[in-house]
Amino acid sequence: AQRVTQPEKLLSVFKGAPVELKCNYSYSGSPELFWYVQYSRQRLQLLLRHISRESIKGFTADLNKGETSFHLKKPFAQEEDSAMYYCALSTNSGYSTLTFGKGTMLLVSP
Amino acid sequence: EAGVTQFPSHSVIEKGQTVTLRCDPISGHDNLYWYRRVMGKEIKFLLHFVKESKQDESGMPNNRFLAERTGGTYSTLKVQPAELEDSGVYFCASSYSGRAAGELFFGEGSRLTVL
Numbered sequence: 074a075q076r077v078t079q080p081e082k083l084l085s086v087f088k089g090a091p092v093e094l095k096c097n098y099s100y101s102g103s104p105e106l107f108w109y110v111q112y113s114r115q116r117l118q119l120l121l122r123h124i125s126r127e128s129i130k131g132f133t134a135d136l137n138k139g140e141t142s143f144h145l146k147k148p149f150a151q152e153e154d155s156a157m158y159y160c161a162l163s164t165n166s167g168y169s170t171l172t173f174g175k176g177t178m179l180l181v182s183p
Numbered sequence: 184e185a186g187v188t189q190f191p192s193h194s195v196i197e198k199g200q201t202v203t204l205r206c207d208p209i210s211g212h213d214n215l216y217w218y219r220r221v222m223g224k225e226i227k228f229l230l231h232f233v234k235e236s237k238q239d240e241s242g243m244p245n246n247r248f249l250a251e252r253t254g255g256t257y258s259t260l261k262v263q264p265a266e267l268e269d270s271g272v273y274f275c276a277s278s279y280s281g282r283a284a285g286e287l288f289f290g291e292g293s294r295l296t297v298l
Binding site: 077116117118119122159170171172173174175176 | 186187216218224225226227228231239274276286287288289290291292
């Protein structure tokens with residue numbers, strides 16, 4: 074069965090510092106990887122997906138199949154980035170039965 | 184567009200009682216998903232509807248959980264009888280059929296507390 078691991082429960086950085094939220098997965102096939110974010114008092118929402126290879130709000134994530142990782146990075150953190158971040162994996166093309174990691178809380182201090 | 188709405192936002196019941204959670208997906212979304220987050224654990228898939236049909240219910244924990252989607256519109260998730268371990272946040276999400284996999288629109292969740 075597939076699994077998503079986010080080793081950090083909490084990541085605390087200062088504004089302007091680089092950020093890397095780690096995500097590792099285990100799956101024997103070709104997965105699709107996503108990052109979802111939940112800001113305070115808001116609903117869970119899609120941040121980015123690996124197939125798009127885009128930068129959203131300054132965040133990027135590269136799928137590394139050799140290391141089975143999909144780490145989320147931002148060169149300069151902002152206070153408004155403070156949120157809960159979930160890495161998720163899908164094995165079914167066309168459907169969205171996602172396997173989530175436990176999430177990492179990112180706190181960006183001024 | 185109006186988002187996915189869930190009701191109630193919070194329910195507190197006693198062990199053995201019944202609770203019904205409701206989800207109204209975004210209009211036109213054929214796919215409807217239920218997920219659950221138990222405290223300290225990851226968000227887990229429960230089941231997936233395509234219109235009114237259950238596409239995948241492999242995540243349903245046991246037969247105390249019953250999900251329906253009447254006419255392919257709103258969905259209900261009933262827990263009967265509720266147990267302590269059912270406490271958690273139940274999320275509903277929806278998507279278009281043609282939407283790329285993984286792009287789900289989530290509701291705010293229904294928090295269930297079983298005492």
